[in-house]
Amino acid sequence: MYQGIIVAGFGGQGVVSMGILLAYAGMVDGKHVTFFPAYGAEMRGGTANCSVIVAIDEIASPVVGQPDSVVVMNEPSFAKFEPMIKPNGRLFINTSLVSSRSKRDDIEVIEIPANKIAEEIGTLKIANMVMAGSLVDKTGMMAQKSLIDSVGKVYSRAKPEILKMNEVAIKRGAES
């Protein structure tokens, strides 16, 4: 198992924190992991993205050239990363904010109204967790329990009720 993942969206959508959570959870799950953020000027007001690798074997390159999975949280990220996905890879679209649809027939597209689901649960802030739940479920790269168990460790300053909402969001994402 090897998953090279790119998570992309606006700054403030929890793109980087989702990447760190995935890496941490992969480590908890006993996998090899790397996390690399785009730390350039694009973070300030524009798009943010990060690369995460979760693998059974030791990871050589931390650079994700051709992602196995891409999570797009906003429209500009779709245009930038959809063409890069490996054949037979997966595209996770937050359809609440992305109106483009993939024309590729060599990838699996998973459409999730993440903002809508997050607001139903109680806060827009956890739209990233809805996507994370789906990503972990569809790829099978780690146990959902590892992801849920890691939320409290990575977001150690979050209130208990917020942590609970994160868990619900992960589960809702996995079901959608």
Added chain:
Amino acid sequence: MAERTLMKGNEALAEGAIRAGCRFFAGYPITPQNEVPEYMSWRMPQEGGFFIQAESEVAAINMLFGSAATGARVMTSSSSPGISLKQEGISYCAGADLPIFYANVVRGGPGLGNIAPAQGDYFQATRGGGHGDYRVFVMAPNSVTEMANFPKRCYDVAFKYRVPSMILADGILGQMMEPVEFDFDPVDPDTFPEFDWTIGDAAGRERRVVKSYDLRPGRLEEWNFERQKRFDTIEAEESAWDSEGIDDCELLVTSYGSCSRISKSAVKLARDNGLAVGLLRPITLYPFPKRAFKEAAKGVKNILVVEMSLGQYIEDVQLSVEGAAPIHFHGRPAGGIPTAEEIYEIIKKIMGK
């Protein structure tokens, strides 16, 4: 040893230095190494050490000169333009035989450049950097765990030979996160021996002077010869490298630092496709593992050098293999990061596949 923790490269570098006994850090902010001083600013007081955000890079390196002269394990860090500013002070430390440690988390250059990962400071790191006849012990980590563990090795060599030591990293290594495992127990500075060269409390002993100049005729030449003997010993005894599949390969691929991780993926891709390709990676850049390269080059048909600069690292490979095989080159400068697929295509082309 301890359980694995997920850390950012810059934080691992800072924590590694503290665990290696560093109790004095002076620096000035610059991306992509800002997490080093940020981490030091709260972590150093916990250990009773000193953190100073200096008014400039020049001030920071001269604070190192002063603190190192007391025998303490000291550190500064910066990124390319900031390291250029520190070169005068580094040369003074080398001239005064002070065992300092610093890190360059390289960004794109020349000039102000950009904040992207790059390897364009290879010449500066391995050829001295500042003025005068001296070298710096240079380590090139390629993982966050090595960022954490190499400061201790730098201090050990720096104090054994009284020379400057450094870690040459880049924006990838500084910014990426990986699980970290420390390979040493924290060092207690109180257990350090007394040195016969430090200044401080002079009561009851002969006067000592720490300086880098000597105007007496012939004396500076002698001093340089004496220092060179230490560098000769470092070259003979302190080089380190890592290899994979080099015993049966036709094509030898070589890179250092973060780039060696990418090359490793490319080499794996090639081997999975039945190509006889091996990887040789220097862990120390000075001393360069010349003998390992000379040995590995015997019997290979081609050598491929991949670096994130435009022909710096290749010179040490050329000097080491002494024409044993044709050397091919792939370089991406100033934020250009090669992918494993890109390198694999070049491997296939060289091997005629």
